[in-house]
Amino acid sequence: MNIKPLWSGTLPHLPGRLTEPLWLFPAIALLMLAVIWGAALRLVAAERTAAERSALQSSLELADTYEAQALRALREIDQTLKLVQYAHESGARQLALHRLDERGLLPPDLLFSVSIADRSGAVVASTHASGRRGQVDAAQLAATRAGDGLTVSLPQPGLAAGEWTLHFARRLLARDGSFDGTVTVSVDAAYFVSGYDAARLGAHGVLALLGTDGVFRVRRSGEAVAAGDRTDPAALLLATDAARVAPSPWDGVPRYTRAHELYGFPLAIVVGLAEDEQLTAAHAARHVYLARAGAASAVLLAVVGLLGRLSRQLARARQAAVQEHIAHAERVEYLAYHDSLTGLPNRSLFSRLLGQGIAEARRYERQLAVLFLDLDHFKQINDTLGHDAGDDLLKEVALRLRGCLRESDTVARLGGDEFVVLLPVVEHDQQIATVAQNILTAVARPFVLIGQEFRISASVGVARFPLDGLDEQSLTKHADSAMYQAKEDGKNNFQFYSEARSANALQRVSLEASLRRALERGEFVLHYQAKRDARSGAITGTEALLRWQHPDLGLVAPMQFIPVAEATGLIVPIGRWVLRSACAQNMAWQRAGLPALRMAVNLTARQFFDDRLIGELNAVLAETGMAPELLELEVAESLLMHDVGRSVGILNHLRKLGVRIAIDDFGVGYSSLSALKQFPIDSIKIDRSFMRDAGAVPEDRALTEAIIAMGRTLSLSVVAQGIETREQADFLRANGCNEFQGYFVNRPMQAEDFAALLGARAGVAA
Numbered sequence: 001m002n003i004k005p006l007w008s009g010t011l012p013h014l015p016g017r018l019t020e021p022l023w024l025f026p027a028i029a030l031l032m033l034a035v036i037w038g039a040a041l042r043l044v045a046a047e048r049t050a051a052e053r054s055a056l057q058s059s060l061e062l063a064d065t066y067e068a069q070a071l072r073a074l075r076e077i078d079q080t081l082k083l084v085q086y087a088h089e090s091g092a093r094q095l096a097l098h099r100l101d102e103r104g105l106l107p108p109d110l111l112f113s114v115s116i117a118d119r120s121g122a123v124v125a126s127t128h129a130s131g132r133r134g135q136v137d138a139a140q141l142a143a144t145r146a147g148d149g150l151t152v153s154l155p156q157p158g159l160a161a162g163e164w165t166l167h168f169a170r171r172l173l174a175r176d177g178s179f180d181g182t183v184t185v186s187v188d189a190a191y192f193v194s195g196y197d198a199a200r201l202g203a204h205g206v207l208a209l210l211g212t213d214g215v216f217r218v219r220r221s222g223e224a225v226a227a228g229d230r231t232d233p234a235a236l237l238l239a240t241d242a243a244r245v246a247p248s249p250w251d252g253v254p255r256y257t258r259a260h261e262l263y264g265f266p267l268a269i270v271v272g273l274a275e276d277e278q279l280t281a282a283h284a285a286r287h288v289y290l291a292r293a294g295a296a297s298a299v300l301l302a303v304v305g306l307l308g309r310l311s312r313q314l315a316r317a318r319q320a321a322v323q324e325h326i327a328h329a330e331r332v333e334y335l336a337y338h339d340s341l342t343g344l345p346n347r348s349l350f351s352r353l354l355g356q357g358i359a360e361a362r363r364y365e366r367q368l369a370v371l372f373l374d375l376d377h378f379k380q381i382n383d384t385l386g387h388d389a390g391d392d393l394l395k396e397v398a399l400r401l402r403g404c405l406r407e408s409d410t411v412a413r414l415g416g417d418e419f420v421v422l423l424p425v426v427e428h429d430q431q432i433a434t435v436a437q438n439i440l441t442a443v444a445r446p447f448v449l450i451g452q453e454f455r456i457s458a459s460v461g462v463a464r465f466p467l468d469g470l471d472e473q474s475l476t477k478h479a480d481s482a483m484y485q486a487k488e489d490g491k492n493n494f495q496f497y498s499e500a501r502s503a504n505a506l507q508r509v510s511l512e513a514s515l516r517r518a519l520e521r522g523e524f525v526l527h528y529q530a531k532r533d534a535r536s537g538a539i540t541g542t543e544a545l546l547r548w549q550h551p552d553l554g555l556v557a558p559m560q561f562i563p564v565a566e567a568t569g570l571i572v573p574i575g576r577w578v579l580r581s582a583c584a585q586n587m588a589w590q591r592a593g594l595p596a597l598r599m600a601v602n603l604t605a606r607q608f609f610d611d612r613l614i615g616e617l618n619a620v621l622a623e624t625g626m627a628p629e630l631l632e633l634e635v636a637e638s639l640l641m642h643d644v645g646r647s648v649g650i651l652n653h654l655r656k657l658g659v660r661i662a663i664d665d666f667g668v669g670y671s672s673l674s675a676l677k678q679f680p681i682d683s684i685k686i687d688r689s690f691m692r693d694a695g696a697v698p699e700d701r702a703l704t705e706a707i708i709a710m711g712r713t714l715s716l717s718v719v720a721q722g723i724e725t726r727e728q729a730d731f732l733r734a735n736g737c738n739e740f741q742g743y744f745v746n747r748p749m750q751a752e753d754f755a756a757l758l759g760a761r762a763g764v765a766a
């Protein structure tokens with residue numbers, strides 16, 4: 001099962017994807033951010049618009065108010081001028097001013113001073129004591145003289161710095177209508193902007209009186225009063241209609257500015273509200289809204305982030321759980337189809353692969369081959385070095401087998417030391433033979449197990465499709481029987497399946513079946529082989545050797561059926577029979593007057609480790625009445641090494657019974673001297689293989705000498721078995737061997753023959 005990565009989606013899946021937390025949370029977050037900031041910006045804009053509107057509104061109100069005030073002041077001034085004009089034109093001009101003042105018809109001279117000038121512009125009368133003397137400004141004189149209207153002077157610098165005076169004048173006419181001078185009202189320019197209300201106009205607002213000639217008569221911003229500079233009156237008056245914010249030309253401050261022309265006067269009032277000041281509240285509100293939006297965004301992002309994180313963790317956990325399930329399923333499947341020790345495919349998987357292989361070979365008309373492989377003497381390694389070492393060996397064999405094969409080939413372990421190889425495509429037998437030989441060579445390389453080097457071999461059987469079988473069963477069965485043929489041919493080789501030879505195998509199978517019935521039918525007999533003293537030649541004992549009197553096959557040697565009996569467990573009842581018969585025979589000979597002899601009986605591993613052994617021995621000894629010290633049990637060296645601790649325990653029990661113990665086939669079972677010392681034994685029997693070449697191979701001679709010397713050191717009786725020649729006997733005798741057994745001395749023989757031999761020696765008639 002394949003898990004798609006989270007990002008592998010394509011566009012058509014987008015709506016589905018949007019419901020996934022990875023997309024959903026950011027989408028919600030974006031939406032909410034848009035809402036928050038949209039609302040904040042709308043509020044800011046609304047706040048600003050409201051502020052702008054209110055600034056425009058108040059600029060309008062202020063302008064109206066100021067206009068009214070200015071008009072009132074100007075009209076009052078003009079009224080004074082007209083009054084003086086009237087008085088002048090109707091009476092004595094010198095007195096006129098004086099009288100008017102006395103009557104309180106003139107404005108208070110604190111603010112206004114009224115003066116009269118003659119035709120030349122020289123001031124001739126003034127209400128102000130320190131009032132205006134001297135000359136009227138020539139330009140104003142000319143303007144006043146030219147028309148009947150009111151003229152306004154340019155602002156004239158006052159006494160103190162920053163003070164300005166404005167002169168409002170009208171002409172005076174003589175009775176004859178000729179120009180007779182001017183009347184002037186002089187006013188402190190600041191008077192016109194004294195109504196500057198800082199609460200409404202702020203520190204940067206503007207209140208000004210502007211001449212229609214573009215010259216500011218007076219202008220006030222906060223506390224600062226200026227006059228005399230120019231601007232474009234048309235632009236100002238136009239801007240009034242647009243009521244827009246524009247930087248004031250004189251100081252560049254953006255203002256809501258309004259200018260109203262004063263009807264009947266060459267003047268206009270200007271009112272301006274500084275944009276900055278008017279929008280302060282809106283700006284403050286904007287800061288508040290933006291800060292709130294910022295805070296809300298931060299909180300939102302934190303919450304969404306947290307939720308996203310949690311959901312990601314959840315998704316990850318879910319994915320991990322899914323993956324765990326998959327891994328578990330894969331593991332279960334792996335275990336079901338693989339051998340746990342070597343990791344190779346097991347029988348089930350092999351059978352599937354073979355089935356597929358056969359189907360393909362049939363379709364493409366190809367050949368395939370099945371190779372059955374069994375390790376030779378593996379059981380011995382397992383029994384001797386223990387199961388862990390045996391397991392290590394199997395693992396190493398598995399590795400080596402894999403190394404001999406191509407990627408497309410399969411090697412499986414069927415169980416125990418049985419392996420099977422599938423070559424799915426083969427062209428000819430030579431190719432199979434090469435693979436089989438490679439396998440044999442690979443297995444033959446030395447192995448290192450528990451620090452020691454060992455060699456092992458294998459037997460391989462080959463069956464081919466379609467030649468040797470057309471289906472799975474027949475191919476495996478035939479490869480198996482070919483493997484047995486290889487074993488029969490001396491092991492460490494490979495054999496192709498042959499129908500003729502397989503018939504022998506069938507025979508063997510029937511042999512196994514009849515073995516089961518042999519006991520009941522009394523087909524077993526014992527032969528006896530003498531042991532003699534190496535020096536005197538006297539018979540020291542005898543060894544009971546089993547034979548099977550087969551009704552069809554004749555006398556069958558033990559090596560042909562004992563392995564089968566051992567494997568099937570039949571050896572236990574057979575062994576029981578041997579023990580009882582041997583002891584009974586010995587007692588029979590004794591009763592017949594023959595000398596009491598030591599009787600040796602062989603035990604296999606199964607017999608030796610059988611829990612009932614001691615009980616049965618006791619029973620047989622009691623039953624037959626044979627003295628325990630006459631019974632000698634022969635156990636193979638390799639058998640004892642299988643489980644040293646347990647073996648020592650059993651041997652001790654046997655020792656307590658009083659029976660003797662001999663180690664059989666000594667020298668090939670890997671026992672170390674230290675292990676040997678632990679065993680409570682009486683004698684060792686040197687393996688026959690040493691005898692064969694004892695005369696020829698120097699190493700074997702040396703080893704035989706060493707074994708004899710070691711046995712003597714441990715005070716054991718050393719028996720040489722399989723002696724066939726005089727040379728062997730001489731060599732062994734010379735080296736201090738105690739007893740001899742072999743064809744050179746006596747062959748195994750029937751009980752009667754042995755009794756005769758014994759009787760002849762002892763001088764007793766058999």
Ligand code: C2E
Nearest residue numbers: 545546557558559578602603604722723724742743744748
């Ligand atoms: P083993 O205990 O090593 O017995 C000695 C074998 O060597 C016997 O073979 C004997 O016939 C043979 N032999 C003796 N002298 C010579 C000789 O000079 N040259 C040659 N080539 N062979 C000689 P056998 O009787 O065929 O027995 C084979 C093995 O079968 C025995 O080896 C023993 O391990 C096993 N065996 C025999 N009888 C019994 C039995 O009653 N019970 C059990 N458990 N095993 C038995």
Ligand code: MG
Nearest residue numbers: 543602634664
């Ligand atoms: Mg023996």
